[in-house]
Amino acid sequence: MSADRLLGEFEQIVLLVALRLGDAAYGVTILNEIAARTGRSPAPGALYTTLHRMGSKGFVTFRDGAPTPERGGRAKRFVQVTDEGRAALARAQAAYQNLMEGLDLLSPIRARAHART
Amino acid sequence: MGVAEWLLRRAAGEERGVAVYGDLVELAAARGQMWFWIAYARTVISLTWRTPAAFVMGGSAFLAASRSWMFLPREWWWEMFHSPHPYFLRGILDVACLLWFLVPFAAVRYGTSDRLVRLAFAACAMVSVACLIVPVFPLFLSVMALALFVVVGALFSTEWRGAAIALGCTTAGSVFVELTLIKLVHIGAWYYMKRHFGPHFSFWDDGFALPIHLFRTVVWTMFALNALAITFISTRFHRRFVGKTSVAS
Numbered sequence: 001m002s003a004d005r006l007l008g009e010f011e012q013i014v015l016l017v018a019l020r021l022g023d024a025a026y027g028v029t030i031l032n033e034i035a036a037r038t039g040r041s042p043a044p045g046a047l048y049t050t051l052h053r054m055g056s057k058g059f060v061t062f063r064d065g066a067p068t069p070e071r072g073g074r075a076k077r078f079v080q081v082t083d084e085g086r087a088a089l090a091r092a093q094a095a096y097q098n099l100m101e102g103l104d105l106l107s108p109i110r111a112r113a114h115a116r117t
Numbered sequence: 118m119g120v121a122e123w124l125l126r127r128a129a130g131e132e133r134g135v136a137v138y139g140d141l142v143e144l145a146a147a148r149g150q151m152w153f154w155i156a157y158a159r160t161v162i163s164l165t166w167r168t169p170a171a172f173v174m175g176g177s178a179f180l181a182a183s184r185s186w187m188f189l190p191r192e193w194w195w196e197m198f199h200s201p202h203p204y205f206l207r208g209i210l211d212v213a214c215l216l217w218f219l220v221p222f223a224a225v226r227y228g229t230s231d232r233l234v235r236l237a238f239a240a241c242a243m244v245s246v247a248c249l250i251v252p253v254f255p256l257f258l259s260v261m262a263l264a265l266f267v268v269v270g271a272l273f274s275t276e277w278r279g280a281a282i283a284l285g286c287t288t289a290g291s292v293f294v295e296l297t298l299i300k301l302v303h304i305g306a307w308y309y310m311k312r313h314f315g316p317h318f319s320f321w322d323d324g325f326a327l328p329i330h331l332f333r334t335v336v337w338t339m340f341a342l343n344a345l346a347i348t349f350i351s352t353r354f355h356r357r358f359v360g361k362t363s364v365a366s
Contacts, residue, residue: 027140044144044156045163048129048137064132067139070146074139077132 007092011059013038014050015089018060018079026065026076027051051079059085121157128164167226168348175222176344182217182245183340193252206251208292209261213248215291216241218347219284223355232280233351233359236271240264240284279358286358287351294346299339306335 007015017033018025027047035041054060065076081089100106126134137160145153200206220241223234243264250257271281 027137028143031140031144043159043163044137044141045160048133048160049163052133062133064136071139071143074135074142075132076139077136 006095007088010050011054012089012092014047015059015081015085018081023078025079030079054085058082059088125161128161171222171225172344172348174225175218178221179214179218179344183214209244210248211292211295212288213244215288215347216244218344219287219351222348223351227355231359232277233283233355236268236277236280236284240268283354283358286354287347290350291347295343299342302335302338302342
């Protein structure tokens with residue numbers, strides 16, 4: 001991905017979730033965290049193709065963990081966000097923040113969330 | 118290891134396939150077996166759809182290109198088959214058809230920002246223009262020289278060298294398959310026609326009287342061999358020389 005191309009929406013979500021999960025980020029935990037935080041349940045295939053694409057671009061690396069019985073003795077593949085991934089994420093978020101400036105789109109959402117609590 | 122896991126390992130690679138299958142098994146504990154098989158099918162499709170779709174796109178463009186020559190004027194065909202350089206011109210035509218397969222195939226497989234796709238597109242455009250102006254032989258040679266200059270020039274760029282090597286190797290490998298395997302099919306069909314029509318068989322006089330099913334069998338066999346060769350060779354060389362800068366599933 002060239003420097004002037006921003007990350008897509010789902011790519012940003014996956015990177016953000018991987019950063020939040022830290023060393024515990026792998027397919028299952030990423031899918032569960034996305035569902036919990038965003039209310040959407042992406043297809044596993046979509047996640048794996050996105051992770052593979054970002055791996056090809058150097059935004060994430062992979063590390064194999066130990067096999068576990070609940071997975072039929074199969075190892076987990078942990079995801080770690082690289083410095084390039086962080087930088088790409090920061091660029092994308094900065095662009096969105098720049099576009100959002102002065103629009104006050106988040107206040108009604110925050111007010112509704114505050115009223116619910 | 119069951120068939121399902123084996124298939125996923127083939128689709129995604131050994132380590133990745135094992136991990137993906139393990140994730141689906143772990144998630145299925147909470148979501149059920151029905152969910153597992155649906156998610157498995159969707160995952161396999163998402164990991165493998167690009168190559169078949171790319172093959173269809175490449176094949177369609179290849180067929181369109183190879184048939185489009187039939188709409189050219191008679192003078193063009195006369196020049197092609199009565200030129201003092203018939204094998205050279207036919208070779209260029211074969212390279213043009215190869216590129217017409219490769220460009221859409223690679224565009225779907227690797228994405229339009231891939232360097233092999235862009236270099237192959239540039240070469241395809243120039244070679245196609247050159248083929249259209251065969252009757253104006255000096256201009257044809259100039260455009261061909263320009264195409265060669267662009268591809269060879271890419272070798273001197275660190276960014277484009279991998280794509281140029283992959284394109285060159287794909288072209289050379291496909292031409293080699295054309296001259297060997299496909300030639301065997303061609304010779305076999307020619308031998309059959311000689312036996313069927315007699316030793317004085319002439320393609321231009323008798324060829325169009327061939328049983329249509331035989332003609333189509335030969336043509337489709339040659340096309341399939343060509344397409345499979347380009348697919349196999351280009352994916353191997355792309356993985357080796359272009360690698361990370363491509364869309365992958």
